[in-house]
Amino acid sequence: MELNIYAYKCKRCGELHYPYKTICKKCGENDHNEFEIVPLPKNGKLLTFTTLYTLPSDYEVVTLALGIVELEDGNRITGQLDIKNPKIGMKVNGKVEVVRKDLYKKHLGMIFYKA
Amino acid sequence: MREVYVAGIGITSFSRLEYPLVEIAAYPGLMALRDAGLKKVDHLYVANMGGGRINGQTGLASAVVDHMSLTPAGAETIENGPASGASAIKQGYMAIASGMHDVVMVIGAERMREANPLEATDFVATLTHPQAEYIYGVTLPALAGMFTRLYMEKYGVTARHLAMVAVKNHKNAMDNFYAHLHEDITIEGILDSPEASTNNPYVADPLRFYDVCPVSDGGACLILATAEVMKKINKPMIRLAGIGQATDTHCVHERKDPTELLAVREAARQSFKMAGVKPSDVSVAELHDAFTILEIAESEEVGFFKKGEGHLALERGETQIGGKIPINPSGGLKAKGHPVGATGVGQAHEIVLQLRGEAGKRQVKNAKVGFTCNFGGFGNNVVCLTFIKE
Incomplete structure (x- = not known):
């Protein structure tokens, strides 16, 4: 599914x-x-992004890339990025995957990849 | 409605404080009572954001009113995120203007450094939308980083402009005994020298370490009173003349143009209208520079400069002490510090000092109209205050 x-x-x-x-x-x-x-659609273009170097609790990675994506229907979503050199305006597509794990739960959300 | 004046002020150092949250609230309250020459107040408002979560202290106002032996005065804790301070001042204003009380004490207090930095960042990140932002690891620096990238792209703001805000505010804080950071930084040290990348690493690209405010403990207090009370106590007549407040979407991605801070624009407009002044009448302002980009963006949204031209005014030195409109003479959140719930009261404290002419080396000459912008969430709840010297 x-x-x-x-x-x-x-x-x-x-x-x-x-x-x-x-x-x-x-x-x-x-x-x-x-x-x-x-x-929500999963294809869109990257509106803006950041690489976070001081992470909130629950993350065991060094950096985290986050962005706002304008989806093909014009709606916007905040998500994580798995893209090497992100650029404003680039085309991306998203998958719903685990974006945060805490003690009790895995949280699902949109992760965007280069289209 | 009755006019509302500032009768007394008090503040603690904004830094790491090794005493309980209740005392961080009580000491500036005590200073303000002494400043005003008053012994009693009718009511107490205490602004605080993290007492319950970080310090295990709920019902802070009840604890403070007893600690100061001011019972049975009424007391309430006000939580409105990082705009709690100005929100509490607004409550104090309404209590006096309405005729309900004659003397109201407004305190802002926060003790964030009891938590480790990870917990403190995570605590502030709970301001973001739980399902659409927080679960992704979005923090306030992350939202500010994304905002900065758009601002750079659209208006030509550069890392150098951001560094100029930091250098200016650090310089101002050198003359503020109560400021968190007494570090006279230079553009060379944080941007140009070979050591700059070590001195000033990225926090949320393109924002670097010196673009972000410190995590501070601290408290501040304003005692508000009627004109009648002011006649008895012989203090300078600083009137709280205008208050504006506005909100915006919780998620930043829902804003039509995410480079616009519409709540800042609307809150400032209301505040100036109520006070009967224009942005160009303001002699000194304290803006909410939790991130250097915010000082630039807010200076445009409140109407000091045209949209997209704040960084040019900064280049020309117009926001320095001695410039056309000095911004953050206290050092701002950037260098004075940002004890979240106390910040709005701390901003008002600086404006009252400036209007009274008691700001010492960082005094803005002939300050008549002062303005503060207290920014909650990432611009989703903003309170602006205008003070006038009579």
């Missing part, structure tokens, strides 16, 4: 929310049954 990151689409006005919101930011719809869960 292919893993996805899901966005929340307002059935009334079509506005897509990622992450989830209780009230539609465009039309004010507030019935949670009126939001449809739709997978």
Whole structure:
């Protein structure tokens, strides 16, 4: 089964929310049954990025590359990067993989690779 | 509504403090009472972000009001992330302006260095969106790094401009006894010399070590009072004239243009409007330079310079003491330090010193209107204050 990151689409006005919101930011719809869960696309272009050298707890690596990606439908997502020399504007595609492990749980999220 | 004035001020050193959080809050409170010549207050607001998590101390305001023997005055702890300080001042303002209280003590206090640096960074990172940012390892420096890269690309800001902010603020802090860092750094030492990469390694590329504020302990206090109380105590009439607050999306990636800090723009606009002044009337400002890029970006968003031109004004020396609009004469968060919950009160403390003419070697001449910008999260909750000397 292919893993996805899901966005929340307002059935009334079509506005897509990622992450989830209780009230539609465009039309004010507030019935949670009126939001449809739709997978976010995985291809996009890199909007900005950083390499982090001081890592939060739970990481046993030296550096961590993070970025904001503009997906092909125009929505944006923050994710990790597994790319050697990232450049603003480059095409990337994402996979849903483990992005953080703590004592109790593995957290899944989007990791982007060079397209 | 009644006018609100600053009756007394107090501060601790912003550094590593080896005494309990309650005392970090109480000592500046004591200094402010002495400064104002008052013995009692009607109400106490204590701004703090990490007491429960880092110091195992919840209900901080209740502990402080008793420690200072000010019971049965009312007391509340205010948590609004790194903007807690200015938020607490806002609560104090409302309590007096509304007629509910006549004398209110506002304290900001934080003791972050009790935790190890990893825990401290992780604690601040809990400000980010839990599912869409935090789980990826996103921290505040990470968000600032991504923001800086966009800013460099769009406006031509360079590592040299960032270093200029650090050098300026470190220089100002040399004259501030209470500042965390007394290190007179140079562009050569942190950027140009062969040792620069060792002195100044990357933290969140393109941000380096000297682009990021230190993790500090510290406390600061402002006592606010009515005009009637001020008549009795013979202190300079510094009026809290304008307050603005605005929010923005929790996730940075949801902002239409992630180089814009819309909450800063809106909070500053409200604050100036309420005070009846323009950005060009401001004689001295304390901006929230947790990262050097933020001083540049905020100086544009609050209206001192056009968008994309803050770094050019910095180059021309306009933000130095003696320049057109001196920014962060205290050393800013960069060098004075950033005890998160206390920072907003610390900024206001500096502005009151400046407006009173008590800032010593770092005094800005003829300061009449002072401004602070206290920035919570990565710009998702911002409180701006305007003070006027009467």
